[in-house]
Amino acid sequence: MHGSNHVSLERVHEIGLAFNRHDIDFIVDSFAEDGVFRNAMGSDGAGNTYRGRKEIRAFFEKLFASSPDIEWRASAEYVSGNHGVAEWHRTATTASGEKQDWLGCDLFTFRDNMIVLKDTYFKIIER
Template structure:
């Protein structure tokens, strides 16, 4: 996939819309998503589009108003990195 900062901004916009179909178009079949929270010290790893989609669906359900803000995006060669601040409230009000 050819990408630049604009593509990373599109990914962030899809996340903020909670649009799983749009989000998953940016992921390869053999993708890996590392979430910072989970049972292991480094969080939890999801491998493949099916696991990643399920994880993100769980995130949107668990934090219905989740928002990825203050985003910054960087690209160097064939690598891209996005940094953002996640905010949201769980159904329990936390």
């Protein structure tokens, strides 16, 4: 295994699989205690920011509850040093019946194989 300054492609892939399983515990446990998730949307220019496992868990619990069919299909994954990138096509149906179809990516920074930053970006496909 690489030192604390490297992350494996397998680690990025297993995190993506956990999102598709809606495995909240695995997702949250993949973040460092001081981990940060920056959502693509929000009133702040960087998107809404969730700090620490408690805030991150609350966000994803709400997301999975409000869009039970949410799915991310990975199109590419990359790693370089302690950084990882996951490109994906996300589909979901909200509780109100809205169909969502997004192309996006997550930019990860890892420390000791744990996520310290997950920064999400996406494009919305209008049909």
